Amino acid sequence: MNRIARYAAVVLVLGLAVVLTLAFARDPHDIKTGTVGKPAPGFALPSLTDGTTVSLDQYQGKIVVLNFWASWCIPCKEENPALTDVWERYRGTDVVLIGVVFQDSADAARDYTARLGNTWASALDGDGRMALSYGVFGPPETYFIGADGIIAGRHIGPIDEQTLMTGIETLRAKSATR
Amino acid sequence: MTATRWIIVAAILAVGLAVAWTARPRPLTAAERVDRISAELRCPVCQGLSVQDSPSETARSMRALVAQRVAEGRTDDEIRAEFVRSYGDWILLSPPLLSASGLVWLAPVAAIVLGAMLAWSRARAPATVPAAAGPTDAELRRLRELVASEPE
Amino acid sequence: MSWGDIGAGALRAALALTLGGLGAAAYAAWKRDARALASARSVAIGTFVLVLIADLAMVGALVTHDFSLVYVALNNALETPLFYSAISLWAALAGSILLWTLILAGAAGWVALRGTRSLPRLATVALAVLFAMLAFFLFLTVTAADPFIRIAADSVPSNGNGPNALLQNHPFMALHPPLLYLGYVLTSVPFAYAIAALILGETTDRWLTETRKAALASWALLGVGIVAGAWWSYAVLGWGGYWAWDPVENAAIMPWLTATAYLHSVMVEEKRRLLRTWNIALVIATFALTILGTFLTRSGVVNSVHSFTQSAIGPLLLGYFVAILIVGVGLLLYRMDDLADRGSVGAPLSREGIFLFQNVLFVAATLTVLLGTLYPLIAEAVSGAQLSIGAPYFDRVEVPIGLALLFLMGIGPQLPWHGASRATLERQFTAPAIAGAAGAAVAVVSGMTGWAPVLTYALAAFVTATVVQEFGRGVRARRTLHGEAAGSAFVALFRRNGRRYGGYVVHLGIVIAVVAIATSQARTTEVERTLAPGDAMDVAGYHISFAGLRDITEPQRATTVADLVITGNGASAQLHPGLVQYPNTESAIGSPGIAAGSRDDLYTILAAYDGTGFAWATIRVRVIPLVSWLWAGGAVVGFGALLAALPPPKRRPIAVPVRVADAVGAE
Numbered sequence A: 001m002n003r004i005a006r007y008a009a010v011v012l013v014l015g016l017a018v019v020l021t022l023a024f025a026r027d028p029h030d031i032k033t034g035t036v037g038k039p040a041p042g043f044a045l046p047s048l049t050d051g052t053t054v055s056l057d058q059y060q061g062k063i064v065v066l067n068f069w070a071s072w073c074i075p076c077k078e079e080n081p082a083l084t085d086v087w088e089r090y091r092g093t094d095v096v097l098i099g100v101v102f103q104d105s106a107d108a109a110r111d112y113t114a115r116l117g118n119t120w121a122s123a124l125d126g127d128g129r130m131a132l133s134y135g136v137f138g139p140p141e142t143y144f145i146g147a148d149g150i151i152a153g154r155h156i157g158p159i160d161e162q163t164l165m166t167g168i169e170t171l172r173a174k175s176a177t178r
Numbered sequence B: 001m002t003a004t005r006w007i008i009v010a011a012i013l014a015v016g017l018a019v020a021w022t023a024r025p026r027p028l029t030a031a032e033r034v035d036r037i038s039a040e041l042r043c044p045v046c047q048g049l050s051v052q053d054s055p056s057e058t059a060r061s062m063r064a065l066v067a068q069r070v071a072e073g074r075t076d077d078e079i080r081a082e083f084v085r086s087y088g089d090w091i092l093l094s095p096p097l098l099s100a101s102g103l104v105w106l107a108p109v110a111a112i113v114l115g116a117m118l119a120w121s122r123a124r125a126p127a128t129v130p131a132a133a134g135p136t137d138a139e140l141r142r143l144r145e146l147v148a149s150e151p152e
Numbered sequence C: 001m002s003w004g005d006i007g008a009g010a011l012r013a014a015l016a017l018t019l020g021g022l023g024a025a026a027y028a029a030w031k032r033d034a035r036a037l038a039s040a041r042s043v044a045i046g047t048f049v050l051v052l053i054a055d056l057a058m059v060g061a062l063v064t065h066d067f068s069l070v071y072v073a074l075n076n077a078l079e080t081p082l083f084y085s086a087i088s089l090w091a092a093l094a095g096s097i098l099l100w101t102l103i104l105a106g107a108a109g110w111v112a113l114r115g116t117r118s119l120p121r122l123a124t125v126a127l128a129v130l131f132a133m134l135a136f137f138l139f140l141t142v143t144a145a146d147p148f149i150r151i152a153a154d155s156v157p158s159n160g161n162g163p164n165a166l167l168q169n170h171p172f173m174a175l176h177p178p179l180l181y182l183g184y185v186l187t188s189v190p191f192a193y194a195i196a197a198l199i200l201g202e203t204t205d206r207w208l209t210e211t212r213k214a215a216l217a218s219w220a221l222l223g224v225g226i227v228a229g230a231w232w233s234y235a236v237l238g239w240g241g242y243w244a245w246d247p248v249e250n251a252a253i254m255p256w257l258t259a260t261a262y263l264h265s266v267m268v269e270e271k272r273r274l275l276r277t278w279n280i281a282l283v284i285a286t287f288a289l290t291i292l293g294t295f296l297t298r299s300g301v302v303n304s305v306h307s308f309t310q311s312a313i314g315p316l317l318l319g320y321f322v323a324i325l326i327v328g329v330g331l332l333l334y335r336m337d338d339l340a341d342r343g344s345v346g347a348p349l350s351r352e353g354i355f356l357f358q359n360v361l362f363v364a365a366t367l368t369v370l371l372g373t374l375y376p377l378i379a380e381a382v383s384g385a386q387l388s389i390g391a392p393y394f395d396r397v398e399v400p401i402g403l404a405l406l407f408l409m410g411i412g413p414q415l416p417w418h419g420a421s422r423a424t425l426e427r428q429f430t431a432p433a434i435a436g437a438a439g440a441a442v443a444v445v446s447g448m449t450g451w452a453p454v455l456t457y458a459l460a461a462f463v464t465a466t467v468v469q470e471f472g473r474g475v476r477a478r479r480t481l482h483g484e485a486a487g488s489a490f491v492a493l494f495r496r497n498g499r500r501y502g503g504y505v506v507h508l509g510i511v512i513a514v515v516a517i518a519t520s521q522a523r524t525t526e527v528e529r530t531l532a533p534g535d536a537m538d539v540a541g542y543h544i545s546f547a548g549l550r551d552i553t554e555p556q557r558a559t560t561v562a563d564l565v566i567t568g569n570g571a572s573a574q575l576h577p578g579l580v581q582y583p584n585t586e587s588a589i590g591s592p593g594i595a596a597g598s599r600d601d602l603y604t605i606l607a608a609y610d611g612t613g614f615a616w617a618t619i620r621v622r623v624i625p626l627v628s629w630l631w632a633g634g635a636v637v638g639f640g641a642l643l644a645a646l647p648p649p650k651r652r653p654i655a656v657p658v659r660v661a662d663a664v665g666a667e
Helices: A002-024 A074-090 A106-116 A129-134 A161-177 B003-023 B030-039 B057-071 B076-087 B100-124 B137-149 C003-031 C034-063 C070-075 C082-090 C093-118 C120-142 C176-186 C188-200 C206-210 C212-236 C247-272 C276-299 C313-339 C351-383 C391-414 C422-445 C451-482 C486-496 C498-522 C627-644 C658-664
Strands: A044-046 A053-055 A063-069 A095-101 A122-124 A141-145 A151-156 C525-531 C536-539 C542-554 C557-568 C571-575 C578-581 C589-591 C593-595 C600-609 C617-625
Touching: A002 C276, A002 C313, A002 C351, A063 A074, A063 A129, A063 A161, A074 A095, A074 A106, A074 A161, A095 A106, A106 A122, A129 B057, A129 B076, A141 A161, A151 A161, B003 C422, B003 C451, B030 B057, B030 B076, B057 B076, B057 C600, B100 C351, B100 C391, C003 C034, C003 C120, C034 C070, C034 C082, C034 C093, C034 C120, C070 C093, C082 C093, C082 C176, C093 C120, C093 C176, C093 C188, C120 C188, C120 C206, C120 C313, C176 C188, C176 C212, C176 C247, C176 C276, C188 C206, C188 C212, C188 C276, C188 C313, C206 C212, C206 C247, C212 C247, C212 C627, C247 C276, C247 C351, C276 C313, C276 C351, C351 C391, C391 C422, C391 C451, C391 C498, C422 C451, C451 C486, C451 C498, C486 C498, C498 C617, C498 C627, C525 C536, C536 C617, C542 C600, C542 C617, C557 C593, C557 C600, C557 C617, C571 C593, C571 C600, C578 C600, C589 C600, C600 C627
Parallel strands: A044 A122, A063 A095, A095 A122
Antiparallel strands: A044 A053, A063 A141, A141 A151, C525 C617, C536 C542, C542 C557, C557 C571, C557 C578, C578 C589, C593 C600, C600 C617
């Protein structure tokens, strides 16, 4: 009886110490989504600027960078220059950048793009369903979709040019070898 | 049986009946299903709150999606699976019983059963006050006097 | 001299002094040296004064907006009102450790002055243990959690960042953390005595009686602090609930659960000299869990509303936690054979038998909370899978355990020590059983759904009846024995046996709280509508008309509020739920409008609004029945604990032969 109690006490203490030490190895803000590695959910949303529809289908076979943003999101402003640079660099190639407006009014979002001079297409996700289907937590969030329509990666928080380039070039290399 | 025993048995039966009556299976309304499903979903932008509790906009659109799926006639499992597809198991606030995480359901039950067995065995064992340590008759008599003489 | 100089100097001096005191106390205990003990006493007082100076220096720096200190620059702004400036002492990590250290120094001072007089040797060792803990916390305040780090003179900002938005949005912030910290820190007194008893191989249970008040006080303060925290989160977080099984809430409830188990099982030791190992284990567990809670809150390993930002303090606290477990459990295992019970409980249906089962349930409840809180960490470490454990899990496991405990709470006090005859039991439980059935009937008739609320009502009525019966019996006995009037007999019960009858008051407080929780969880009505100014909505008999939106600008924040006029159910009130924007926070935080009442609370939230023209607002309304009773129940628990702490009246000492006292377990 005492023997069992002794072992149990030692095991409990050791177990707790190990678990808590391991806990340090983990970043509580690093939350994995369920969609990376899976086919990108299709969508057809109204464009922010004109009456047309932005859909994933129309970019079949291209590399798509989806960027979720909002006018009220401060880090989005931070990453905007990087997005602009990458957009200018790949304009007219097999790489497209699509913005998705997250929990924002159309007016405020239009204001924002006009102010920052963004010229890539943005789609309005009015009821938030599209963001839910991708497993979005909050803006800014960026998804890389390969030519095969599979989500290859995701970045949470403001993205820099380096990360964008790496994401895109990895996908380009992959589609070139196929 | 004595009258008091009858009364106690009847009272326990009454409580049992009341509990059984309220726990009886009954069809849930659509709103109740929405509540139940969204109470099990974690709000992605909150700190551990459920989609049902959170007033955030993300939670509101998730509730709306759940309500729509319920109206479309999807089962609870299908609706949960849709969210798991986008957010992973992380989105469920309680792990399923039949999974590797079933351990978390088993552990409390095991702790209670083991503990209760241990307590029972200790409680049942005769109260072994060593005979030699027991008071003598004279001591007991003296003790009774003392207790009786003590002002309450 | 600046505030920073004063504070930093005081802390460093306190650390040096404490290390000296540790040596003095250890030497005093080893050599039974009176002079060393006297200097350890002076050290305890000196340390307390120095830490007090450091705390006051921090408060001084905060209220005078001395932005040359990093802590002040990060947690204060020129616009912060005086009140919130002062309580920002515990708004962030370093300051809260400072407050913690102050309370710990106070506890050490109390043991040095009072304890070492009644139990000199034991208390001296306990004092050494407390000095060691104090040294650790003072070490934190001069290293990883230094609150007095300065900003270089040429880059001192003209204004600070301001306190965390959630922390400056409600005056309860003044109440809930200090209460919890007091509760947390006071558990170190019984722990220090337990360690001292183990070190000295003390086999009597004098240390139990000596630390009874500290154990009771820490338990009561933790409990009241938890309820105050629930009230804070209800009034501030704006979702209409009060408990979310958040990791940090869990960290607070765990030591409270083990402390509750201890307060009961310790009676078995006092009466029957049983369960000695077990009681020490509970004391160690309670204290270790308070440190675990501190670690979880402050290391950033779990994400929580209450978490402080990640810092270097994590590994240090983890080391401290592991050290405590190793020392505590190691000593306990070492002394286990000396502490073995001579005898056993004897009858399951006795007071002590019920305490045993009650302890099993409390420990199982604690282990469940611990497992549920840590399991996501374990799962990710083992398989890399991310998963969540939240309210649905804890509710499903803890509610049945809680109900079983409620049942035992009705049974236990009715059973005499050593067991009772069947006839006595039947007589005692007739009226409570009828009350239980009536409680179930009330629940069903009032339309409760779900088995748990109905069973809660039945058990609540059952327990209430047993308590009333106990009071009735006590009053009757006094009236026949002493011819007292009913009223004075009732008062005399508390005066003569505050511990027992105060305990019953605590039980009543728990019943009130449990009924409030069951009712508010089961019967909340919620409606969400988008309204234009002039529109109205009806919820559960309340008529809520939306007058319009307006902006309120204050120096430290900007608020948009919805003006609501409430009528119906005899209410006539104006509520102003709003969204508050603090300059240091990205998104606005909700500030609910609450009309509290004894029957129900009307809880209104401004969920969304038209920011351009104020043309519409989405209002979420929750009608939450009996939720105020939860706070009242918490207050009753605190009051009952106070009654239980009343000193017993002086008794004429009676000479009981030692062997007799031992055999009958005389009080």
